[in-house]
Amino acid sequence: MKSKVRSVLREAKAGLDDKGDLVVHLKPAGDQSGVQLDIESKVMSMFGNQIRASVLEIIESYELTDLYVSVRDQGALDYAIRARVQTAVERAIKEE
Amino acid sequence: MQRLRRSRIYLPGNRPRMIQKGPHLGADAVILDLEDSVSPEEKDAARILVARAIEALDFGESEVMVRINPIHAGGLVDLPVVLASGPDAIVVPKCESRDDVLAVENAINQYHPSKPVAILPMIETAKGILNAYEVAGASAMVDAITFGGEDFTQDIGATRTKEGKEIFWGRSMLVIAAKAAGVQALDTVFSDLKDEEGLRRDTKEIKEMGFDGRAAVHPAQIEIIHDVFTPTERELQQAVNVKKAAEKARRQGSGVAVVNGKMIDKPIIQRAEKILRISELLDMPVPDPTV
Numbered sequence: 001m002k003s004k005v006r007s008v009l010r011e012a013k014a015g016l017d018d019k020g021d022l023v024v025h026l027k028p029a030g031d032q033s034g035v036q037l038d039i040e041s042k043v044m045s046m047f048g049n050q051i052r053a054s055v056l057e058i059i060e061s062y063e064l065t066d067l068y069v070s071v072r073d074q075g076a077l078d079y080a081i082r083a084r085v086q087t088a089v090e091r092a093i094k095e096e
Numbered sequence: 097m098q099r100l101r102r103s104r105i106y107l108p109g110n111r112p113r114m115i116q117k118g119p120h121l122g123a124d125a126v127i128l129d130l131e132d133s134v135s136p137e138e139k140d141a142a143r144i145l146v147a148r149a150i151e152a153l154d155f156g157e158s159e160v161m162v163r164i165n166p167i168h169a170g171g172l173v174d175l176p177v178v179l180a181s182g183p184d185a186i187v188v189p190k191c192e193s194r195d196d197v198l199a200v201e202n203a204i205n206q207y208h209p210s211k212p213v214a215i216l217p218m219i220e221t222a223k224g225i226l227n228a229y230e231v232a233g234a235s236a237m238v239d240a241i242t243f244g245g246e247d248f249t250q251d252i253g254a255t256r257t258k259e260g261k262e263i264f265w266g267r268s269m270l271v272i273a274a275k276a277a278g279v280q281a282l283d284t285v286f287s288d289l290k291d292e293e294g295l296r297r298d299t300k301e302i303k304e305m306g307f308d309g310r311a312a313v314h315p316a317q318i319e320i321i322h323d324v325f326t327p328t329e330r331e332l333q334q335a336v337n338v339k340k341a342a343e344k345a346r347r348q349g350s351g352v353a354v355v356n357g358k359m360i361d362k363p364i365i366q367r368a369e370k371i372l373r374i375s376e377l378l379d380m381p382v383p384d385p386t387v
Binding site: 014015016018019020021076077078079080082083084086087090091 | 110112113116141144147148149153
């Protein structure tokens, strides 16, 4: 379920350390810091821009900002990138 | 016409690498699994991954099934996410009653999926077997019931053997319940991946019992399962001959047809029609009659 919080409530991870997958790590950041995105990928030179665009699209769909996003990609397809970012966001914004 | 479901292969729902193999395996159905292959803390991740995989990947001719969690243990949370992605069927584990099926039917009606969705209840407990006919007939969306042999064996306190005598009665009950309700009967997995001859022998036996297909746990099992459940040239020739003889008898106003000196009655004609239906679904070349 999507929320209208501005940043994430807590640190959260999603994804597995496996080929074809990626690990997404989210952390709250300071006010007005925006989305700070760090991507590591074996296919960075070919698909870096596409990975970045997909990650940001999911984060923007939740209207989130002021957070660190770390992505460790092992050749995941676009649907898996979007799924793992979505899972990390859902975990990070869920009210306990 | 019911779909061809000779083989269904399980793919762990939280493993992108495994899910992506699905379109290339040639199985009649892939089952993206949210239940046994996913740990409790990863259920949320698998649910989202499976839904996005269904939206993004082209599984070709394979029917896309999702095995949700048991209806009272997370299944109702899985359904809205999964249904929005457009699966062909929902596999419902540990199904024991009409109410379990109706809970899934209600969810399907509530979330208005973009295309028709079949419900495939898994019968894998003693109570489920005793209620199998009620489950099979609970909803028009049910067009097959499936047997879960491993859980059933545990539930009745038996020991799982390769010969399968401990599940024989359960299998028989499931086939009878399915056929009485007019739906397909689909069997459990054969767990010994190295025993290809055992798989072939067991699959022949379940075909003879009336099952329409079985589940696979490894891609290498698919070809053997298909081999057993695909009509042979001889069976197809016999079916064509039976159909022709039956039509000729009908035209002549005779209730009795004969092929190769043997009387052809209604059950034999129905069996021939089933073989011809399967051959049509597989685009098999149909021979000319030889009678």
